[in-house]
Structures are given as C-alpha cells and as structure tokens.
Amino acid sequence: MSNHVYKKIELVGSSPESIEDAVKTALARAAKTIRNMRWFEVKETRGHIEDGKVAHWQVTVVVGFTLEE
Amino acid sequence: MSNHVYKKIELVGSSPESIEDAVKTALARAAKTIRNMRWFEVKETRGHIEDGKVAHWQVTVVVGFTLEE
Amino acid sequence: MSNHVYKKIELVGSSPESIEDAVKTALARAAKTIRNMRWFEVKETRGHIEDGKVAHWQVTVVVGFTLEE
Amino acid sequence: MSNHVYKKIELVGSSPESIEDAVKTALARAAKTIRNMRWFEVKETRGHIEDGKVAHWQVTVVVGFTLEE
Amino acid sequence: MSNHVYKKIELVGSSPESIEDAVKTALARAAKTIRNMRWFEVKETRGHIEDGKVAHWQVTVVVGFTLEE
Amino acid sequence: MSNHVYKKIELVGSSPESIEDAVKTALARAAKTIRNMRWFEVKETRGHIEDGKVAHWQVTVVVGFTLEE
Amino acid sequence: MSNHVYKKIELVGSSPESIEDAVKTALARAAKTIRNMRWFEVKETRGHIEDGKVAHWQVTVVVGFTLEE
Amino acid sequence: MSNHVYKKIELVGSSPESIEDAVKTALARAAKTIRNMRWFEVKETRGHIEDGKVAHWQVTVVVGFTLEE
Amino acid sequence: MSNHVYKKIELVGSSPESIEDAVKTALARAAKTIRNMRWFEVKETRGHIEDGKVAHWQVTVVVGFTLEE
Amino acid sequence: MSNHVYKKIELVGSSPESIEDAVKTALARAAKTIRNMRWFEVKETRGHIEDGKVAHWQVTVVVGFTLEE
Amino acid sequence: MSNHVYKKIELVGSSPESIEDAVKTALARAAKTIRNMRWFEVKETRGHIEDGKVAHWQVTVVVGFTLEE
Amino acid sequence: MSNHVYKKIELVGSSPESIEDAVKTALARAAKTIRNMRWFEVKETRGHIEDGKVAHWQVTVVVGFTLEE
Numbered sequence: 001m002s003n004h005v006y007k008k009i010e011l012v013g014s015s016p017e018s019i020e021d022a023v024k025t026a027l028a029r030a031a032k033t034i035r036n037m038r039w040f041e042v043k044e045t046r047g048h049i050e051d052g053k054v055a056h057w058q059v060t061v062v063v064g065f066t067l068e069e
Numbered sequence: 070m071s072n073h074v075y076k077k078i079e080l081v082g083s084s085p086e087s088i089e090d091a092v093k094t095a096l097a098r099a100a101k102t103i104r105n106m107r108w109f110e111v112k113e114t115r116g117h118i119e120d121g122k123v124a125h126w127q128v129t130v131v132v133g134f135t136l137e138e
Numbered sequence: 139m140s141n142h143v144y145k146k147i148e149l150v151g152s153s154p155e156s157i158e159d160a161v162k163t164a165l166a167r168a169a170k171t172i173r174n175m176r177w178f179e180v181k182e183t184r185g186h187i188e189d190g191k192v193a194h195w196q197v198t199v200v201v202g203f204t205l206e207e
Numbered sequence: 208m209s210n211h212v213y214k215k216i217e218l219v220g221s222s223p224e225s226i227e228d229a230v231k232t233a234l235a236r237a238a239k240t241i242r243n244m245r246w247f248e249v250k251e252t253r254g255h256i257e258d259g260k261v262a263h264w265q266v267t268v269v270v271g272f273t274l275e276e
Numbered sequence: 277m278s279n280h281v282y283k284k285i286e287l288v289g290s291s292p293e294s295i296e297d298a299v300k301t302a303l304a305r306a307a308k309t310i311r312n313m314r315w316f317e318v319k320e321t322r323g324h325i326e327d328g329k330v331a332h333w334q335v336t337v338v339v340g341f342t343l344e345e
Numbered sequence: 346m347s348n349h350v351y352k353k354i355e356l357v358g359s360s361p362e363s364i365e366d367a368v369k370t371a372l373a374r375a376a377k378t379i380r381n382m383r384w385f386e387v388k389e390t391r392g393h394i395e396d397g398k399v400a401h402w403q404v405t406v407v408v409g410f411t412l413e414e
Numbered sequence: 415m416s417n418h419v420y421k422k423i424e425l426v427g428s429s430p431e432s433i434e435d436a437v438k439t440a441l442a443r444a445a446k447t448i449r450n451m452r453w454f455e456v457k458e459t460r461g462h463i464e465d466g467k468v469a470h471w472q473v474t475v476v477v478g479f480t481l482e483e
Numbered sequence: 484m485s486n487h488v489y490k491k492i493e494l495v496g497s498s499p500e501s502i503e504d505a506v507k508t509a510l511a512r513a514a515k516t517i518r519n520m521r522w523f524e525v526k527e528t529r530g531h532i533e534d535g536k537v538a539h540w541q542v543t544v545v546v547g548f549t550l551e552e
Numbered sequence: 553m554s555n556h557v558y559k560k561i562e563l564v565g566s567s568p569e570s571i572e573d574a575v576k577t578a579l580a581r582a583a584k585t586i587r588n589m590r591w592f593e594v595k596e597t598r599g600h601i602e603d604g605k606v607a608h609w610q611v612t613v614v615v616g617f618t619l620e621e
Numbered sequence: 622m623s624n625h626v627y628k629k630i631e632l633v634g635s636s637p638e639s640i641e642d643a644v645k646t647a648l649a650r651a652a653k654t655i656r657n658m659r660w661f662e663v664k665e666t667r668g669h670i671e672d673g674k675v676a677h678w679q680v681t682v683v684v685g686f687t688l689e690e
Numbered sequence: 691m692s693n694h695v696y697k698k699i700e701l702v703g704s705s706p707e708s709i710e711d712a713v714k715t716a717l718a719r720a721a722k723t724i725r726n727m728r729w730f731e732v733k734e735t736r737g738h739i740e741d742g743k744v745a746h747w748q749v750t751v752v753v754g755f756t757l758e759e
Numbered sequence: 760m761s762n763h764v765y766k767k768i769e770l771v772g773s774s775p776e777s778i779e780d781a782v783k784t785a786l787a788r789a790a791k792t793i794r795n796m797r798w799f800e801v802k803e804t805r806g807h808i809e810d811g812k813v814a815h816w817q818v819t820v821v822v823g824f825t826l827e828e
Binding site: 294295320321322323324325328329330333 | 507510513520522523524
C-alpha cells in the first residue's frame with residue numbers, strides 16, 4: 001500500500017449459503033473486469049426471506065483495487 | 070415491494086455455531102406468529118464468551134414483513 | 139454482569155476460512171493473557187484479496203472482560 | 208408529551224408519487240389498528256427503479272404513539 | 277442469554293425528575309403487558325422546556341425481552 | 346466559495362404541505378435577518394400526526410451563509 | 415434479487431422543483447449508459463440558496479444495478 | 484410546534500453533581516437571553532476527572548426555541 | 553492538555569442506583585492502577601432488568617489519562 | 622472548564638494551502654466578534670477542485686467559547 | 691452546481707509527507723481519465739507505520755465530477 | 760496482515776504545529792513501549808484555542824499493532 005492510488009467500488013453479492021459466499025460471489029464477478037483487487041470491507045448484511053426462511057444472503061462489500069499508472 | 074406497507078421488528082437470535090445460524094434461529098421463532106416476512110437486515114453481531122471461547126453468537130436482525138390489508 | 143467493572147479492548151483476528159474463525163483466532167490469542175472474558179462485539183469485517191479471491195477475513199472485535207477486585 | 212409512555216414502531220410505506228405520499232400510505236395503514244399516533248421520523252428513503260425510472264418511493268418511518276394507561 | 281430469541285421494542289418514558297426516572301416510567305408501563313424483560317439500552321435523551329426550565333425528561337429506551345417458546 | 350468564512354446555523358421549519366415547503370418556511374424566516382445565505386443541508390425530517398394523518402412536516406435544515414468581512 | 419451481483423454508484427441530481435425531481439434527473443442521466451438499474455437510496459439532501467430562496471435541490475442517490483454475466 | 488420556525492443552538496453546561504444538573508445549568512444561562520425555549524436534546528456527556536474522581540459533568544445540549552415573527 | 557500524550561481506555565461500570573454512580577464505580581476501579589486520569593466520555597448507557605425493574609445501570613465510559621514521559 | 626457554560630458554533634473556513642490554514646482562517650474571522658474561544662473540533666474536510674487540482678480546502682469547525690456571566 | 695448531474699467516486703491516495711499530499715496524489719491520478727472534477731470530501735485518514743514512524747498517510751477522498759450531457 | 764492477531768489502542772497526541780505532528784507525537788510516545796505498530800486511523804481532530812488562535816492540535820489516533828505469539 002505504498003505509492004499507489006486505489007479506487008473503491010461498492011458491490012452487492014448474494015448467496016443462498018452464507019455471508020462469506022455472498023462476498024465471494026461479488027469478488028468473483030468483479031475479478032472478470034478488475035485486476036489488482038487488494039482488500040474489501042463488509043458494509044451491510046441483508047437478505048431475502050421466503051416461506052419464513054433465509055432465501056439469499058445479500059452482502060454489500062466495498063472493494064479496493066490499485067489504479068495502474 | 071409495490072403497494073404494500075411493511076413493518077420492521079427487531080429480534081436477537083443466538084446460536085453456538087455461526088452468525089448465519091443465529092439469524093435462522095431468530096427467523097424460525099418469528100415465523101411461528103408472523104406471516105409474509107420479506108427481508109432482514111443484520112444490525113449487530115455480538116456474543117458470549119465462556120472459558121475463553123465463543124459460547125453463543127448473538128445477532129440482532131431487523132425483519133420486514135407485509136402488513137395485510 | 140452485576141457489581142463488576144469491565145474493560146473493553148479491541149482486537150483484530152484473521153482467518154482464511156470465515157468470519158467466525160477470525161473472531162475465534164482473536165479470542166484464542168487474548169485468552170493467553172486475559173482471564174474472565176465475558177462478551178464480544180463484532181465492529182468491522184474486512185479482508186485481503188489475492189488473485190481475485192479472499193485471502194484472509196479480518197474481523198475487529200471488541201472484547202469485554204471482568205476487572206478483578 | 209407530559210406523563211405518557213410512548214411506543215415507537217417502524218413502518219415502510221410506498222408510493223409511485225412522492226416521499227410524502229409514501230409516508231401517508233404508511234400512516235393510513237397504521238391508523239387502522241393504532242390510536243393516538245403522535246409523531247413520526249423519516250429514517251430512510253429508498254425506491255425501486257423500472258425501465259430507468261422511479262417505480263416506487265419506499266420510505267421508512269418511525270411512528271410514536273401513546274400507550275394507554 | 278443462551279438459546280432464546282429476544283425481541284427489542286422502543287419506548288419513550290418521561291419524568292419531571294431525572295433520566296433514570298424516565299427510564300423507570302417506561303419499564304413500569306411495559307411490565308404491564310410484557311413478561312421476561314431482560315435488558316435496556318438508552319438511545320436518546322431529550323426533554324421539554326417550560327419557562328426556561330426542564331419540564332420533562334424524555335428518554336427513548338430499547339427494551340429486550342425473551343420470546344417464549 | 347473561495348476566501349470567505351461561512352457560519353452554519355440549524356433551523357426547523359414546518360409545513361402542512363410538504364418537506365420542500367417546510368424547508369422554504371425556515372429559509373423565509375431566516376432571510377429576514379441573515380443576508381448571503383448560500384446553501385442548506387436537510388438533517389432530519391419529522392412530523393406531527395393528528396387524527397392518524399400528517400399534521401405538519403418538520404424539517405431540520407442546516408443553513409450556511411457568508412460572514413461579511 | 416436472486417443470484418445476481420449488483421454494483422452501487424453514487425450520483426447527485428439537482429432540480430429547482432423538488433427532492434423527487436432531483437432524484438429523477440439523476441436517474442434519467444444514468445439511464446443513458448446503465449441498463450438494469452434496480453433500486454436507489456437517498457443519501458443526502460442539500461441545496462443552493464439564491465436571494466434567500468431555494469435555487470436548486472441537490473440530492474445524492476446511491477443507485478444499484480445488475481452486473482450482467 | 485405548528486407554524487413556527489425554530490432555531491437550534493448547542494450549549495455545554497457543567498455541574499459537579501449530575502448530568503441533569505449540567506443540563507439545568509446550561510438552560511439557566513440560556514434563559515437570560517433567549518425566550519421561548521421549547522425542547523432540548525442531550526448530545527454528548529463527558530466530564531473532567533481530578534484525583535481519580537468526577538470533578539465536573541459536562542453535557543452538550545442542543546436547545547430548540549421559537550423564532551418570533 | 554498541552555504537550556502530553558494521552559491514552560483512552562474503555563470501561564463499563566455498573567450501579568443499581570444511577571448512571572452517575574455507574575460512572576463513578578468504573579473510575580474508582582480504574583484509579584487503583586491508573587494515575588493521571590483527566591477526562592471521560594459516556595459512550596453507551598444500558599442496563600439489566602429483573603422483575604420488570606432496573607436491576608443495574610451499565611455505563612460504558614471512555615477514560616483519558618496522561619502517559620508519563 | 623469548571624463552572625462555565627459554553628456555546629458551540631459551526632464555521633467553515635477555507636484556504637488554498639492546507640487544512641490547518643482553513644481552520645485558522647475560520648478562527649481569525651470568529652475572533653473579531655467572539656471572546657473567550659476555548660476549543661474547536663474539526664467536523665468535515667472538503668474542498669473545491671479546479672483544473673484537476675485542489676483550489677481550496679474547506680474545513681467545518683465547531684468552536685466552543687465561554688458565555689460570560 | 692446548477693442543472694448538472696454529478697457522479698461521486700471514492701479514491702485512496704497516499705503520501706509519505708502529509709494528508710494534503712495524499713489527497714493531491716489521488717486527484718492527480720484521477721485527472722488522467724476524469725474531466726470536470728468539482729469537489730472532494732475527505733472521508734477517512736489512515737496510515738502505515740514502519741519502525742514506529744508514519745511511513746505513508748492514506749486518505750480516502752470522495753470526488754464529485756460533472757457527467758457530460 | 761496474514762495470520763497475526765492485532766490489538767488496537769487509542770491515543771491522543773498534540774502539537775502546536777499541525778495535525779500530522781500531533782499524530783507523530785502520539786506514535787513516538789507509543790513506540791517507547793510497543794513494538795510492531797502497523798497502522799493508524801485518525802479518529803478525531805480537535806484543538807485548544809488561546810487568544811483567538813490555535814494553541815494545540817489534538818488528534819485521536821487508533822493504533823494497530825501485532826500481538827506476538
């Protein structure tokens with residue numbers, strides 16, 4: 001984290017399994033177009049309920065990545 | 070989420086296993102008396118410690134459900 | 139939680155596996171020097187990314203413990 | 208606001224028209240079962256988008272009402 | 277605080293005397309209909325002024341109670 | 346917004362009509378004694394309820410104005 | 415909101431008329447380049463004052479849209 | 484709280500006795516120059532320590548009063 | 553508060569009597585091992601309920617003290 | 622900070638040079654009409670950009686001063 | 691700030707020298723691809739420590755720029 | 760930041776010169792007793808005023824350091 005400039009973007013990933021999986025889903029999608037992702041911050045954890053049960057975990061993550069020179 | 074009015078209530082579920090389980094415990098209890106639960110928001114994650122280890126995860130969830138006409 | 143005075147300290151635990159594991163790592167380290175830990179509060183969930191994937195979950199926990207008389 | 212005890216509940220009203228209408232929708236529904244509503248606080252303003260336009264305003268209001276003796 | 281599910285409700289109690297009294301007023305009213313109240317959190321302290329003096333302390337408390345099985 | 350010093354004051358305007366009107370009411374009153382008001386920030390939106398309906402919107406605005414040299 | 419990943423962006427729309435119009439202005443501009451916008455969250459409401467009156471409402475909205483596979 | 488415009492100011496009162504007394508001290512001073520004070524909100528409670536004991540409670544209160552026509 | 557460096561620690565004191573007493577309890581315990589405490593900030597006020605009444609006030613205070621050279 | 626009552630006001634100072642200078646600009650202007658300023662708190666740091674560079678730092682400071690008896 | 695729509699992005703700039711320099715570094719990088727940057731808001735100030743000293747200031751800035759028609 | 764556990768402590772450093780210097784003062788004092796400090800977060804910037812001018816900048820920093828195995 002020395003002389004670089006980073007950009008932060010905000011994504012929402014979802015998963016029927018877990019909070020961790022929802023974060024991974026978001027990162028996997030982001031990795032298709034963004035290189036050099038460095039860190040993330042979980043900002044919000046929500047979810048949808050169907051038939052009285054958790055249908056999806058929906059997690060908002062802020063992802064930081066290096067802007068190339 | 071069109072023309073309905075929703076009510077939000079705040080519950081605390083607990084689980085010796087995981088944050089996700091604590092949320093599910095809260096929803097399972099709520100489902101006994103509330104129909105039409107639609108979404109939840111995790112508001113606070115705490116827990117009790119016994120003998121230097123996590124004894125229970127305690128998760129505060131806000132649950133939104135449709136108020137019937 | 140009756141007549142005692144508690145102290146709260148802030149720790150960051152990390153784990154390649156899960157948020158829960160990162161909390162447990164922090165508590166396990168703290169248990170080496172602190173007795174009478176009673177509760178924790180998850181304050182922040184972050185993580186490092188390597189090769190587009192979660193490398194470590196890093197969870198800030200506030201831990202409360204009894205100050206002995 | 209003298210010697211009474213008040214309860215606050217949290218509702219989400221929606222309207223295709225305006226923020227004000229979304230609040231009124233929530234209050235109108237609440238008035239069916241709650242007497243003595245006294246004040247409200249707008250907590251969150253969100254909305255759904257369809258075809259690039261606002262489909263519904265969704266406003267979270269906290270409503271305070273007198274608990275009868 | 278082991279295997280139970282708790283519900284949190286938000287009340288506003290008032291007192292001409294003190295912040296503590298305003299909390300007690302809210303709890304006394306709640307105790308008429310709610311069993312198993314366990315803890316409270318003071319969320320907001322406000323008050324009304326008459327003739328340049330405090331007429332009432334108005335304290336918003338969140339009360340947590342056990343939902344029975 | 347170049348070399349000036351600004352002061353911010355906090356006002357509450359009310360209106361039976363709308364949030365916008367409540368802001369305008371506050372600004373109209375402030376304009377009687379303050380020159381050079383430049384911007385405002387809506388900080389809180391509340392209201393009073395009578396007979397189950399919105400009686401007044403009450404909007405807290407922070408107003409910034411230039412302090413003259 | 416099932417298996418998709420969403421991105422959130424932050425826009426500021428303005429309008430001389432109303433808060434709602436300022437939001438619509440922001441969405442109309444965004445719709446030129448973004449497909450699949452799903453929801454928005456109003457984050458901040460500010461405005462400019464000229465001659466003691468509201469010249470523009472300026473509303474910061476966070477817009478969520480589906481990232482296509 | 485009908486058609487008036489209110490101004491909010493922020494004061495810090497102190498007392499060696501209690502939080503309530505610190506608020507009263509602030510209001511008593513304000514009452515010398517401000518008429519029509521209507522409500523207050525406790526924003527921050529701090530204090531000074533001397534010889535390991537509370538020397539003064541210092542309470543920040545926001546006071547709302549009617550601006551006369 | 554001139555050239556010193558201060559450390560802040562977070563304590564929870566409790567009292568069956570009052571918020572002020574809970575703060576004093578925390579400071580009295582801290583004074584056993586910490587010299588040069590200078591100020592405190594009340595961060596959170598909670599409490600336990602037994603038989604529908606306040607059993608203990610539990611107040612989280614942040615205490616600042618001078619680090620000796 | 623013993624028996625006095627303090628008032629807090631909110632100012633915005635600006636400077637093309639630095640955050641510190643923007644604070645000093647605000648205090649210098651305030652010192653023209655306010656005696657007995659005691660402390661300040663930096664609340665917000667913003668700035669204007671021209672030609673891709675910082676044109677002005679704009680810092681919101683809350684200033685506390687003694688109200689004379 | 692009249693009829694335009696603005697977009698806000700979040701950047702992290704770093705500098706071994708100062709907070710101001712870290713902001714300038716972020717803006718200089720952004721200026722390579724973004725025209726019409728208008729304002730910034732400092733959101734977070736952090737830094738890395740090496741050998742007990744500040745190695746880099748890392749400042750998160752939100753930058754607002756005009757979206758062209 | 761891989762497998763370690765970190766502790767965060769909160770310090771207040773002061774300087775008559777600048778915000779950066781106040782942070783450095785706090786770190787220099789902490790370095791006397793703490794090894795392996797890794798990062799800091801600026802949490803609050805305040806200061807004392809004498810004769811209408813900044814006498815000291817007082818900056819609260821949270822410092823994270825590695826707990827040794």
